[in-house]
Amino acid sequence: MERSLDFQEEHLIFRDAFRGFIHKTIGDDYPLWEDAGIVPRDVWKKFGENGYLVPWAKEEYGGSEADFFYSVIITEELARFGASGLFVPLHNDIVAPYINSFGTEEQKKKWLPPCASGDAILAVAMTEPDAGSDLASMKTRAVRQGNKWILNGQKTFISNGLLADIVVVAAKTGSPETPPHQAVSLFVVERGAPGFSRGEPIKKIGLKAQDTAELFFDDCEIPAENILGQEGMGFLYLMQKLQQERLICALGSQAAAERCLELTLEYVKERKVFGKPLTKYQNTQFVIAEVASEIAVGRSFVDDLIRNHMIGKDVVKETCMAKYWICETAKSIADRCLQLFGGYGYCTEYPIARFYADARVQTIYAGTSEIMKLIVTRSMGL
Ligand SMILES: Cc1cc2nc3c(=O)[nH]c(=O)nc-3n(C[C@H](O)[C@H](O)[C@H](O)COP(=O)(O)OP(=O)(O)OC[C@H]3O[C@@H](n4cnc5c(N)ncnc54)[C@H](O)[C@@H]3O)c2cc1C
CATH class of the missing domain: 2.40.110.10 (Butyryl-CoA Dehydrogenase, subunit A, domain 2)
Structure with missing residues (x-):
């Protein structure tokens, strides 16, 4: 989908390189990690060796002083891949910023370099x-x-x-x-x-x-x-960092929803029922049109928030709206897309099944949808 964000050539190159890296590094191993219930530690090391951990940190702390677009790209590509259990975005853009913003010079020197190299994982x-x-x-x-x-x-x-x-x-x-x-x-x-x-x-x-x-x-x-x-x-520190935390959740959900639509389009073009492809049925067309419209609305909203977040604007209310609406919508999109796969959508062999299961938590963690709505109405003076 066309993006309104001002990604530069180096960001596009980075996206390609990172996409290639995760395909090579994760490959077909992801289901094994799901069975084990944990991501192998050496995967984190590989992320660190390739500069994909806390890339925004200052060079003296092991980072490359990358702008927020790099965090956006990492989060989006991991979400698109379906590597939802590999919580690099939490490490990079939710926890490390606490150390960077509120830590002393000594603390930053001690803790950020191992976070960048993958020797230390954050929670x-x-x-x-x-x-x-x-x-x-x-x-x-x-x-x-x-x-x-x-x-x-x-x-x-x-x-x-x-x-x-x-x-x-x-x-x-x-x-x-x-x-x-x-x-x-x-x-x-x-x-x-x-x-x-x-x-x-x-x-x-x-x-x-x-x-x-x-x-x-x-x-x-x-x-x-x-x-x-x-x-x-x-408490104040936690509140200060919630804008970025919720934005990261929203943009990950948005990217996952976009991938659900792509997977579904591939499937409905191939699958025949009663002698004709699923795409020929009005129900399929309507579901696809609805999902595509919701994705377009979400994309426009979240990109606008990324832009405002990057120029330091206070968009707390809007990120709560996005966290609520995009995560709820992504959950519903995964559900409607899965339905078009019939029984195959319920089988873990098909990636849509994982997208469906993983979308569920997005409306719960980092503040539930109900809490997001409370913040929105409070900020409207209610
Ligand atoms: C997979 C996963 C990963 C997580 N990771 C982390 C993590 O890394 N670190 C961390 O600290 N936490 C983490 N959490 C916790 C998560 O942030 C909480 O689950 C979430 O904030 C909700 O809290 P709760 O589960 O206690 O639900 P409760 O607060 O008990 O809420 C129960 C229900 O009541 C609703 N509710 C609550 N208050 C109100 C109200 N005032 N008005 C109306 N409705 C209300 C809620 O929206 C919800 O529907 C994680 C959770 C999950 C499931």
Whole structure:
């Protein structure tokens, strides 16, 4: 589809190179990772060796100071491939920015280079068994003891939960009287920290190759200098980064929906029923026309947001609209496309089946559709 974004020659070359790289690196292995419930660590190393991890970081931290278009391309191409369990976009554009924006010079020098090389994989741990949408009610607590912070609590649904070497953890600090929104701080918990353990991978209906897990902090000790930014500012920091997080979700869903349409077009041209191709039936034509129209609307909206995000505009309300509408629409598109495959669409051998299963979570994580709608109406003064 024609894009209104100002991609330059180097971006187009990069897209081709990255597409070739993922086809070569992932190839036919993806179903094996789905069976294992995890992406092999050496795949992350290959991404790092080829400059595909945190490409926007400064050269001194191992990056190449690439603009946001490179992040867009990486997210879109992974989504198009259907490598939905390989959470490179989470690592690159959701977690690493916390370290980059709120870390001290020392912290950035310590943690960003291994993130760029693929030696360290990132996760962010906000959600708890009793605190998902209502994050302010989290119970995980961090208490300062001399030159250490001691963390106690439990996190759940943490993406890259098993692979992660560096976890940005949100925990309560301050006294019980501190207002909830001023009581959250962010900490970096590294692999091997005493008292830090992980549960079994959570079994899910989609994102099968993603090692989503529970994390436990049992008198977990981390050095005092592992706090990110200022104490009590964690909630504000999380809010500041949600625009990009939701935009990444929306643009990944948009690219996945576009791939669903392509796969479906290929199929309906080939498949014959009652002696003629599926394309000759009005129902097929109507479904394709509806899906194509929705994709065109989504594409225009999301590209506009990418442009505004890149010039630093506040598009929090609009990214919530996009996260809600594009993710809901992509879920419905995957469903309607699958229907045109008949029984084959239900078989995991056909990529449309994975697109369908993986689209389901997009309306839940990074803020549910309902929470997105609440933010939209609040910003309208309701
Ligand atoms: C595969 C997967 C990966 C994830 N990865 C991460 C991760 O890496 N890090 C992390 O911290 N979290 C992660 N999450 C957690 C995710 O962000 C939460 O699941 C999500 O925020 C919803 O929280 P909850 O599951 O507790 O649902 P709840 O908050 O219990 O919501 C249940 C229902 O109530 C609705 N609801 C809630 N509040 C309101 C309201 N005020 N008005 C109307 N309706 C409301 C919700 O929309 C939802 O439909 C992940 C989740 C999944 C499934």
